[in-house]
Amino acid sequence: MGSAKKKKEKRKDFVKTKLKVGKTKPKPTAHTELGFKAKSIGLPSQSITKSFTSSESFNHHLSLTKHSSASTRKDALLFLLNHLPTAEKIDSSVFTYIAPLISDQSASVRSTLLTLFKAIPREALAPHIHTISIYIRSGLTHLQEDVRADTAKFLNLILKSSDINIPMQLVTRSWISVLTCFGGLFHWDVQPLTAATTQPTSANSAASAKPAKAGAKNKIGGSVSLEGMKNATGHLEALFSFLKLGLSEHLSDEEKARRDLPLCNSDTAKHLLPVNTTAPYARLGLFSANKAMATEDIGARYILVAPILPDILKTLASGRLEGGEIGRICKQLTDFLVDVQTSIESVQ
Numbered sequence: 001m002g003s004a005k006k007k008k009e010k011r012k013d014f015v016k017t018k019l020k021v022g023k024t025k026p027k028p029t030a031h032t033e034l035g036f037k038a039k040s041i042g043l044p045s046q047s048i049t050k051s052f053t054s055s056e057s058f059n060h061h062l063s064l065t066k067h068s069s070a071s072t073r074k075d076a077l078l079f080l081l082n083h084l085p086t087a088e089k090i091d092s093s094v095f096t097y098i099a100p101l102i103s104d105q106s107a108s109v110r111s112t113l114l115t116l117f118k119a120i121p122r123e124a125l126a127p128h129i130h131t132i133s134i135y136i137r138s139g140l141t142h143l144q145e146d147v148r149a150d151t152a153k154f155l156n157l158i159l160k161s162s163d164i165n166i167p168m169q170l171v172t173r174s175w176i177s178v179l180t181c182f183g184g185l186f187h188w189d190v191q192p193l194t195a196a197t198t199q200p201t202s203a204n205s206a207a208s209a210k211p212a213k214a215g216a217k218n219k220i221g222g223s224v225s226l227e228g229m230k231n232a233t234g235h236l237e238a239l240f241s242f243l244k245l246g247l248s249e250h251l252s253d254e255e256k257a258r259r260d261l262p263l264c265n266s267d268t269a270k271h272l273l274p275v276n277t278t279a280p281y282a283r284l285g286l287f288s289a290n291k292a293m294a295t296e297d298i299g300a301r302y303i304l305v306a307p308i309l310p311d312i313l314k315t316l317a318s319g320r321l322e323g324g325e326i327g328r329i330c331k332q333l334t335d336f337l338v339d340v341q342t343s344i345e346s347v348q
Contacts, residue, residue, distance in 0.1 A: 058083055065097045070106035077101070077112040084116075087124035095128045102132075102154055103139040103147050110150045117154065122163045129158065129169040137174065140181040148185065149231030152238045159241035171246045175295035176304060182239055183308070186315050192307035236319065236329045243333065246301045247340050306344050313337060 017026060061083075064076035077098070084090075101113045117125075125132075132154075139151030155178075159167045170178070176193050183190035295301050305312075316337070319330035 054083065054085075058085065062094065062097050065101060070104075070109055073101065073104070073109050074106070074112050077109065077116055081112070081116045081119055084119055087121040090120065090124040092128060092131065095131050099128075099132050099135045102135045102151055103142050105144075105147075107146060107150070110147070114150070114153055114157070117157055122161060122166060125158075125161075126163065126166050126169070129166060130173055132158070133170050133174045133178075137177050137181050140178075141184055149234060152231055152234035155238045156234060156241065159238060159245065167241070167245050171242065171301075172296045175246055175301055178242060179305070179308070182235075182242075183311075185235055186239075186312075188308055188311040188315065190308060193304060232319075233325050233329065236326060236333070240329055240333045240336075243305070243340075244336060246295075247298065247305065247336075249298060302340070302344055305340070309337060309341055309344075313341075 019025060058080070061076045061079040065073055065080075067073050067076070080094075080098070098113060098116065101109055104110050104113070136151055136155050136158075139147055139154070142148050142151065158170055161167055180190045180193050182188070183193070295304065313334060316330040316334045320327045320334070322330075
């Protein structure tokens with residue numbers, strides 16, 4: 001009896017089921033029912049009715065600036081723009097999130113970020129110029145031409161700030177780095193600048209350094225004309241502002257009055273300590289293991305720019321041939337640098 005039952009069960013596996021029209025196909029024996037019915041779903045850590053505070057909502061959208069979607073990053077920046085807190089509440093974490101977007105792949109994200117930077121109060125922007133400058137230098141050397149073009153807009157925004165202390169932070173702390181970035185854009189030989197960051201540089205050795213030969217490869221954009229260079233005007237405006245800030249003295253009326261006091265010797269003014277300079281002789285490397293030249297005083301910046309001045313002037317000479325806005329900026333910058341070159345030669 002038992003063996004007959006087992007044989008019958010074995011035969012079931014080989015019996016073909018007859019399908020009938022209008023009848024539902026039977027489910028296989030291995031089928032698992034996945035459907036379920038519930039009147040409510042409990043989410044302990046989430047709620048669509050939860051009300052966020054302004055700071056929580058701001059921090060949430062700040063984290064969305066790292067989202068993989070460009071539209072999400074743009075929407076997050078728009079929220080930050082419309083809900084920008086006071087200057088006291090804008091700390092370094094804000095710039096840690098938004099500064100990397102200077103070289104974002106999306107043009108709309110970069111455009112929205114530029115609008116956000118313009119809306120940030122100057123007093124909140126000032127303490128974080130060094131962090132922003134790192135990503136500006138990265139954007140100036142980016143492989144994509146449109147990213148380099150938009151980065152020049154961020155650089156111009158800082159350099160043309162109404163508060164002189166904001167651009168001067170960029171000039172004094174990143175003089176060599178920014179000039180090196182411009183050298184990559186305009187095809188200069190920046191070897192004297194890179195050597196200054198690795199070797200001890202004295203005033204005599206830097207002043208007597210022979211400039212590199214400036215040939216056709218040193219023209220703006222190499223073989224490409226300025227007219228074909230995307231946002232060449234923006235790059236030249238940034239270069240003009242940067243060099244003018246770095247190679248000009250910015251003294252208040254009180255400081256000028258102190259400098260113009262009658263002195264016993266007419267050459268005394270040349271040897272006075274620079275105003276508002278924490279380490280005026282740091283470029284000599286007398287008391288530091290780091291022999292890289294400091295650029296907090298104007299004298300050090302004059303020394304560093306001297307070897308590459310011929311390259312810059314040849315670059316501007318080729319730019320003046322383009323005419324228009326580009327030619328006008330090149331002429332103004334040329335006139336300024338000729339005066340600088342004359343001052344350097346008179347000191348030597």
